[in-house]
Amino acid sequence: EIVLTQSPGTLSLSPGERATLSCRASQSVSSSFLAWYQQRPGQPPRLLIYAASNRAKGIPDRFSGSGSGTDFTLTISRLEPEDFAVYYCQQYDNSLPMYTFGQGTKLEIK
Amino acid sequence: QVHLQESGPGLVKPSETLSLTCTVSGGSISAYWWSWIRQPAGKGLQWIGHIDNSGSANYNTSLKSRVTMSADTSKNQLSLKVISATAADTAIYYCATSSYTGFDFWGQGILVTVSS
Numbered sequence: 001e002i003v004l005t006q007s008p009g010t011l012s013l014s015p016g017e018r019a020t021l022s023c024r025a026s027q028s029v030s031s032s033f034l035a036w037y038q039q040r041p042g043q044p045p046r047l048l049i050y051a052a053s054n055r056a057k058g059i060p061d062r063f064s065g066s067g068s069g070t071d072f073t074l075t076i077s078r079l080e081p082e083d084f085a086v087y088y089c090q091q092y093d094n095s096l097p098m099y100t101f102g103q104g105t106k107l108e109i110k
Numbered sequence: 111q112v113h114l115q116e117s118g119p120g121l122v123k124p125s126e127t128l129s130l131t132c133t134v135s136g137g138s139i140s141a142y143w144w145s146w147i148r149q150p151a152g153k154g155l156q157w158i159g160h161i162d163n164s165g166s167a168n169y170n171t172s173l174k175s176r177v178t179m180s181a182d183t184s185k186n187q188l189s190l191k192v193i194s195a196t197a198a199d200t201a202i203y204y205c206a207t208s209s210y211t212g213f214d215f216w217g218q219g220i221l222v223t224v225s226s
Binding site for chain 2 (some may be wrong): 001032033035037044045046047049050056088090092094096097098099100101103104109
C-alpha cells in the first residue's frame with residue numbers, strides 16, 4: 001500500500017504570501033492519479049487539482065500543482081483569507097485498486 | 111451538477127451494523143463511480159470503498175471484511191453497511207463521485223457515533 005506523507009504538518013503564513021505544500025509518496029505514483037483537496041471547517045473536501053497539475057472546474061489560478069514520481073507540490077501563489085484551511089493529497093493505486101490520502105497540512109494565518 | 115445527500119442513524123450501538131444511504135440527484139448513479147470516505151473528528155480522511163457503474167465494488171483492505179457497498183438504480187441511491195461496529199468507526203461519513211483522477215462531488219457528510 002502506498003503511503004503519502006505531507007509536510008509541513010502546519011504552515012503559518014500571512015495573506016498575500018506564497019504557500020508551498022509537499023506530498024511525498026512511499027513509492028512512485030502515476031501523475032495521472034494524484035489529486036489535491038481543500039477542506040474548510042465544517043465542510044466536505046473540495047477537489048482543487050487532479051492529475052498532479054490540472055485545476056478542477058472553478059478553482060482560481062493562484063492554485064497550482066506540480067511534481068512526478070514520489071514528490072508532488074501544491075502552490076498557492078498569493079494567499080487569500082479563504083485559503084486558510086486543511087489540504088490533503090490523494091492517490092489512486094489501480095493495481096489494488098485503492099485510494100489513499102495524506103495526513104493533511106493545516107494552513108493557518110500567522 | 112450532481113447533488114449527494116447522506117442519511118442514516120446518527121447513533122449505532124457497539125457490535126451492531128452501521129447502515130447509511132446516499133441519495134443522488136441531478137444525475138444517474140449509473141453514470142459514475144461512487145466512493146464512501148470517512149473522517150474521525152479532528153483527523154484525516156480514510157477511503158472506505160467504491161462501487162463502479164457495473165455494480166462491482168472494491169474496498170479498503172483494512173475494512174474489507176466488515177464493509178459492503180451496493181447501488182439501487184431504481185431509487186438512485188447508494189448504501190454502505192459496516193458490520194460489528196466499534197468506537198473506532200465513529201466518524202463523519204461522506205459519499206462522493208470517484209474516478210482515477212479523484213473525488214469530484216461530495217455530500218455534506220453525516221456524523222455517526224458508535225456508543226452504547
